Each structure stands twice: as C-alpha cells, then as structure tokens.
Amino acid sequence: MVDQLPNLGREKQMLAEMGMSSMDDLFSDIPTGVQRKVPLDLPEPQTEEEIFREAQMLLGMNVPVNSRPSFIGAGLYSNYVPSMVPMLATRGEFLTAYTPYQPEVSQGFLQAMWEFQTMISELVELPVSNVSMYDASTAAAEAITCAVRVHDRKSTQKSTIYVSELVPPHRMSVIHNYTQGADIVIKKIPHGDDGLLNLDAAAEAEGACAVYVEQPNAFGLLDEGLCKLKSIIGDNTALIVGVQPVSLGLVSPPGSYGADIVVGEGQPFGIGPTAGGPIYGLFACTEAYIRQMPGRIVGLSRDSDGERAFTLTLSTREQHIRRHRATSNICSNETLIALMGSMHMALLGPEGLESLAIRNAGACSAAKAAIFSIEGIESAHPNGFHFNEFVVKLPSEASKLLQYLDEECDVTGGFDLSNWWPEYDNQLLICTTDQIDIEDIEQLAEGISKWLEVNA
C-alpha cells in the first residue's frame, strides 16, 4: 500500500491548507445513521512480492490447456498468440487510457481501432464493424435487438426472430436476457439428423425481423445450405451469422453469401481462453444497420487545419447522449482485447491467416482419421464437413471417457455435449486448434482405445 499512495504521511499538511485537522472532517457529510462503525474485516495489506507469490501458487493449481493435450473448444480456442501482442498492448499509453473522448490526444488508439474495423470488415466482407462487444453472446443478442429495430415496422411477423436450435444454451440464455425486455419472440429453426439447418423450416422465417445461425455450428459443422438462406428469408429479414473468425481463412465470409450482420468471438485472435474473459465480441454489418448498431465506432475526420484525424462517431446512438432511448447500454467494452486481436491479425497477414486456418483444419482431419479408425467409435455426422471441431458418438457416456482420459492419460478429451443437451449424453465434441500436434492426437486416440478395452 505504501508504494501506491504518494500522499501518505502528508495528510496533515494538505488538510491544514484546507483548514481541516483530521481525515474525519472529510467524511463529516455522511449521516451518523449510515456510517460504518467497525473497520473492514479484511486481511493485512500485502506487498507486491507476497501477492505475486500467492497468485503463482493459486493459479499454479489450475491446469492450463497447453500443459497437456487438450481438445476442448466449444466457443473458446487456444491459438498461439505471438509474444509481440501482450508486450505492445500493455504499453501504458494503451493499457491505461480511457475511451478516447478527447481525439486530439488519442489519435494512436483511434487509428488502431479504425484499422481493427477495417480488418474485421475485410475478414467478414461487410462494410462496417464496431470496436467490440463484450463477447459472442452479447454480440449475437444485440445484433438481434438491432435487427428488430430496423425491420419491425415492415415485418409481417412482429418482433419475431428465428434462431437455429443448435445455438448453445448458455448463449441462448444471454439472448433471452437481452431480448425479453423488448418482448421479442424467439422461434427455433430445427436441424436435420445430418446436423444441418432444415432449410424448409427456415422458410417460415420470411417476414420475421431476423434469423440467427452459426457457421460452423455447435457440432463443428460447416453448412453449405446457409448460402441459400438469404434468398429464402428475403430482404426484410436480417440474416445474422455467428462465426469462428479463424475459420474465415478457409471458409467463405458470410458477407459473400448475404449476411446482413456478422457476430462472433474474436478471442482466438489476440488472447488465450483466459477462463472466458476478457475476450471480445465481433459485430459487423451492412450500411442499413449503422444508425441502430450498438457500441463504439471510429470514423475518419479532419482537424481544424484540414489534416487527417480520427474520432469516435455516431455517438448520438449511445447511452451517454441518448440515455433510455440509446441503441444499447454498452459503455465499457473490450477495446484493449480488440487491440490485441488487431495486432495478431496484422502480424498474420492474409496468408498467415490462411496458414492458421489450415493448421486448425489439418489437425481436425488428422484427428478424425485417427479416432474414427477406432472400432466402436462413430462419427455423429459421417458426411459432415468440419473446420476444427467434430462430434464423436461413443458406446457409453462421454463424461466417463472424459474422466478416464483426464485421470489416467493426462488428456483433456473434449466437451461432453450432454452439458448442453442431456439427450446427447454419449456424444463428445472434439476441438483441434493450431496447438494440437500429431503426438497429441495419438495420445487421445490411444486413450480412447484403452478406455474401450477397459470397458469392454
């Protein structure tokens, strides 16, 4: 504490200048009835060294995904983040800045965010991107409320949106919380046994405000049918597509097949899974949604000498101006993590992105080959196309296999889909990022084989 407060020991002097004699004088305005009478019951202050040692001890009890073969993804992906990224992003001028309300002294940050908007715009092939949402779930939820504001007047299914039934429950829960206040009706679009969206059923969404689907979906499947979706639902229904951004090194950007809004988890660019936060949500859209979109946006401008300059723009959408009529309550966002993503993307470049996507997809092909050659193990979607995740059907509960792999093989085997949908209790979602090598895959396959033998 003593190394944090520059005026410790000088209180008396400063108080005297103000004609006061004690710190209590500064709190004389707190009525007796609400004063706290006893000191805070908290530990003694610690030094940096003591805190660091304890943090190392406590966090050392966790099992990082990169400390052993780990096949757990399900929305967060462990990609290698170049060393440059955390080093530059934690420069104090970035780390300790506030929202750039004073553009004259914030040109660097503003330019970096404008560059971020450009790279996301290029990645998804839509003209506009904001500076970040909290995560993929709030990005999806606010895309839905944004689309309702834009389309409701002309819609024939008032305040109604359609969502793929494979949007995971934790994301659906966020969507529910964000949409219930506007009385938005959410209808589900079913998927077939092949895991792909039922396009006939999707046709019912015509005249609604929006359709939200994910590519790849929660089973890791790439769905070609989504390319037809926009023509099925029509111009006055927003097509919102959730993406895993790394996949876009190989997979068509949703803007090219008619998406009006693209959202997703930016996390694989810039930061590790970090227990699920801070990460950042992507939000990109066509021009039609600009005035109803949430979040901060940077625009190019001019200074009083006519020189090129950047500034936050379209702030009349925002809560600090529009208050209860704002498009969103978002204020603090995830700018610094988006900056880290920007640095990562800039360093990768176009071909680096493609290589990264190939590493993810190549490991997926190798893992599928190794695992589906094991007798007794089946693919849940034998004809499916996958980017870096796929579902394995097991002869018994996935939870038991995961426990065996964890305890006996030091392998984190994937995600038990029954955590999301109880009926899938023998299905395991396996993810392969660029951090998976052939030995990891062999260890997983070997572990599964051994478990089958033990349980035979």
Added chain:
Amino acid sequence: MSDLFAFKGAEGAGYAQPKPVSNEFNIPTKLQRKELPRWPRASEPEIVRHYTWLSTRSHGIDSGFYPLGSCTMKHNPRVNERIVQLSGMNDIHPLAPASHLQGLMAIFHEMQEMLAHCAGMDAVTLQPVAGAQGEFTAIRCIQEYHRDIGEEHRNKVIVPDSAHGTNPASAAMCGYEIIEIPSQDDGRLDLDALRAVVGDDTAAMMITNPSTLGVFEPEIAEAAEIVHSAGGQMYYDGANFNAILGKTNPGLMGFDAVHYNLHKTFSQPHGGGGPGAGPIGVKSHLSDYLPAPLVTAQTDDEGYLWFDWFEPPRSIGKVQQWHGNSGATIRAWAFYRRYGKELETMSEHAVLNANYLRHKIMNPSTEILSSIHAMPVDGAPAEVVKHEFTLNMTPVKEATGVTGKDVAKRLLDYGYMAPTLYFPMIVPECLMFEPTETESKEAIDKFAEDFLNILAEDPEYVKTAPHETPVKRVDEVWAARNLVLRHPLDEE
C-alpha cells in the same frame, strides 16, 4: 504517419508458423473462400514499430495526470498484468472440469466474499463484464423477483436527472419505463420529487452515492425508506464506490442491489474503453436470481477446501457466456490484497486529493486572481466533496466567451487529460474532476496552477486550443456526416 495498410510485403510475409499436422481439410466447395482479406503484409519489426508509433499518439494515466471525473483513472499496478499473463490464468478454459480450475475458483470465492463484505450485501456474482451490464443484470434480477412475488405490474424505474446515462439505458433494455426526477437546485436528491412519483408501479430506483456531483446524498436513507414503502427496490450504481470504502456502504444506506466497477475502484486498467467488470451484490431476497454459476466452498473429508460451481435456484441465466471478465477479477484481487483492511485509507486519500484539488483551484492567491478573467463556480455547493467535484464554467463563458470545452482542450496542451465535460447535465458548462488517490500533492498543485493559468490566458488562444497536440481540434461533425468507417483500400 504510419499506415498499417501501406505494408505490402511479398505474399506470405508476416508471421511464420510451424507446418500443419496435415494439409488435408474438407470444406464444401461453395463455402471455400475465394479471396483472402486484404490485411497488411508486414514483418514483426514493422508491426512493432507501427504500434509503438500509435502508442506515442495516445494518452494514458502513465502519460500524465488524468482527472477524468466519474472514471476513476487511478494508477494500475503492474504486477497485476504479470499475474494475468501467467499460464494458469491466460491458458485456462472455463469448460474444463472444476478440478482444473481450483485456483481460479479460490480467488473467485474470496472476491465474492470480499465484495459482499465491503458493500454490505449478502451474495455476489462476478459475471457482468461492465458497469452497465451489472446494472442490467441487477435490474433483471429485480424483474424476476417481482414476477415471482406477483408484482410484475411494477413497470417503472426511477432515476435522478443527474444519473449516468447507462442507468436509464440498462433499465430500458429490461423493458422498463423510465421516470426521471429533477434534482434540487443544489444538485441533491429531491425527496418531494421522489414521493411524487413512487407508487404501486415502482419497480426500482437507481442512484449513485456519492452522486455524480461528487456530493454525498444526506437523505439517502430517507429515499430508501420512501421507495421501500412503495414496494420498490433500491439499486446502487457503484461507479462512485471508490469514495466510501470502510466509511459507509450501500447496505447501510438501505440498498438491495449494487454493482461494482472493478475498473474504477479496483484498478482494472481501462484499456482505451475496456475491458471492465461489473460484478453485482444483492441482499438475500434477490440472491436466488443471480446469474449462474457462483462459486461455493466446502471442506472435504481430508480437511481440504474444495470449490464448486453453483447455480442459484431461480437464476436469470447468463449475461456473458462464461464467468465474466475473469482477468479483471484476478487483477482486482491482486489490487485489494495490496490494501487489505486499509482499503479505507485508499478511499480517504481519494477524497483528500479531490478536496485538496478543489481547494487549490477555488482559492487562488490574490496575485493570480487579479490576472484571471473570471472564476468558475461550484457545480454544487458543499462543505466537503467526496472523490470528485464539478465546476460550473458559466461565469468564464460569460466574461470571455471561453467554454468549458475550450478549457478542456487547452488542458491537453499542458499534457493533461481533460476532465469530464458537460456531465452531469444538470450543471451548466460542467467540468468534472477526479484526481484519484494515486496523484501526488505536487502533481495536484501543478495542475491547479496550470488550470488557473489557462483562465488568465488570451481567450482567443484558448478558444482555438489545442495547439500542441498531434492534431488540432477534430471536426466531429465532419466524421458523422461522411462516415468513413474503414480504410478505403482500393483507392490507394
């Protein structure tokens, strides 16, 4: 001028990666990407230099005094950054088994307890990732509580006109009608105005204390009584919690729910706009509604502590997919451990510095005073302020034509971040100052001197400020009218 998109190295330039496990992948033909995004092609030294250049054109707390009121721009201890970069934090997956996350959960549990204790609440969730999301989450809990007890007809949320914009925005997102009540002439909460609007339709009142004027609301307990008598809930916007740790707490004031801004009180760096974190605390009658999961602690047969996830029985579900901004929770833990029970001293120094700065500005020497065109007046009359204060710059504007914004821009020339401008809206020509506890007496003295000096400068020079920043005054109207929201790559 460094332009990221001017880096056009050879194909494949950029980040070198290991060979893939396999070159085989299967993407349906129609879904294969035809053209790669036109990202820059640059080597590491070029990218490092680009971002370093950008950083030199940004201003953080590290660059200079940052008296941005309401935002609590305090120093960010660097060990906190080192801690979150440990692999045991950066590389852990929230869906991993609880046995892989015991260290994280231990810290979560300690933070739940600590935050509840400091605010006088019974239960805490760490999930909301920003103050605004904390507000939203708490109002959602109140909404579900009212539905459960048959009070779903309560459809109005009351906010004072001095409230942060997020308060009405968050309540509106939950579907509430907003009732804004005027403050008294001195900026304090007007109990008569409150009495006039509460009723059977009141769901909640949202208020911050100390208020956005930096003044402690003397009648806060009476306000809580009025709202509770009408059957409403009291919500505490914790944006100004930094001022009162150990002195009072929202529980004592009669609040039912509160959010904490870990990026204000607990020093999570602001990062140019985020990440923040907005955990909420609630009294027991609302605890069943908190977002899932919370962390619980049990002692196992061998006497070891074991932490587990726990879903409150009537949980509203989730507001962020995972466990919120865990990294902010960890930093806040490291921050609070540094002060421990002396968090009270932290608040004392925040208040000391704010009062001292106010005193220095408002009591210039006769010599300086004689050179000044006009002095501002207090935004709100008060013997003492808490962690921040407001100035009404109207007298300056009337005497010289220099606006609050002009003074704010001129401060940039002196190497300072400007104070908060034109907020709260109830103070005309408002500048709001919050020095925080981590500024030295010397830095505050110098700032006050420079501020007063600006009031003595040639008004024409101040009106055209800034003069010494990387760019001159930026035309915000041009940006909104032209909407150039990305780099026009093709035109280069």
